[in-house]
Amino acid sequence: MPGESDQQARETAEAVARRSYGKLVAFLAARTRDVTAAEDALSDAFAAALVDWPERGIPTSPEAWLMTVARRKLIDAVRRRRSGEGAADHLRLVAEELEAVVASKPQIPDERLSLMFACTHPAIERGIRAPLMLQTILGFDAATIASAFLVSPATMGQRLTRAKNKIRQAGIPFRMPERADLCERLDSVLEAIYAAFAEGWSDPAGTETRRRNLAEEGMWLGRLVTSLLPDEPEALGLLALMLHAEARRAARRNAQGEYVPLAEQDPSAWDTQLIEEAETLLVRASTMGSVGRYQLEAAIQSAHVVRRRTGAADWAAIEQLYDALSAMTGSPVVAINRAIAVAETRGPAAGLATLDALADDARLAEYQPYWAARAGLLARTGEVEGAEQAYQRAIGLESDPTVRRFLEQRCWGLRGSGSA
């Protein structure tokens, strides 16, 4: 039945796209430095696959099939567009394609790390590095990335195009940085990977396959970086952090799909295997004698999940770790979390005082977790009216309906327990 094979071809094409997109872009772009042309050629190849595969069946190696078509499209495009300038590149491409045909095993080497270093090069504007990686490695369109980074799709599209032009015109290389620059350059790569992971993790129900896949891709990229650079403690720290977060994915919603905060999660719903793996990575990182942001954040996760063995989170350790993290980053978000830890170690009034010290930061007026934390602490000190107002602010700022419902229930509960 044509309908069925059509569906199957589409699913296979989509599966290959998810798994191989970045690899194919990296391979093509590394040879031409033209990311846009590589992406265009690939999108043509995927379109061709959707026509060809239902008719002639899915090829034995879909990745190699796509690569062959994409290379051909790329050569066509080079020939059309830059007859003078591109002649040398063009000839090299043709030679390489012949070489690939001669090689019997169409194994495509994984050059995603080189592509990541190109996307996060210091000559690329800082704010566009993560979006650029999301697009080139994971194949996200500008509109999806724009919504995650809170800018208009048109602006994001322009900035991505500009960055890709910069890579091509300025001659940004696709390779590992020199040892002396590695630490700094790696930091940019890790930052972008974490941005990808966080985007996927924000969809706990896993209803959107592509977003859930983003968390998996984030971990996958994290594993790739640690396998290629095994002696980088921050790369290990980031992977440990992502695994810890992922381990609690299922516990973040109850059977009815309602939001469950970390403190009320059932530890038996946590993924023990992922937690163990994260702990092993963190221990390995700690032997390397260089503490960084990701190791600290992973250690905080670790201090939370000791609850599965001891029945209580290690709040003293959590407060200390947030102290260190706060000193390192100066982030108001870290400071809010530190206030929550203070409320556990020294009582809600002390937590509230810590939070009050942040109230001048204008950025927090629009930040849901600040108001939710504030509401929770006010409720615990018996200030029902203040708690209600803070909950209303938090509810108004939250876009996830399940979290909003959770906050509403907490807010209603204030009066319920007080007046009943």
Place this chain on the structure above:
Amino acid sequence: MVGGGRLRPTSSATTVRTPDGKPQVLDGPYAETKEQLGGYYIVDVPDLDAAISWAMRCPAASHGAVEVRPIWIA
């Protein structure tokens, strides 16, 4: 006529500075008002990283800025 060349657009430019010996690499051209072009070097290198490492060695990078800009090659 002795020589000349056509520069690629400013969007392809990278600015390099080495104040206190610590290298700073930034996206974009050297665009400070009331300053002027003090000279130029042409280097033939395979990629931007190689060009940046030459720019860093230039004495001007320590007290001013060196703009790295590719030229069109016919």
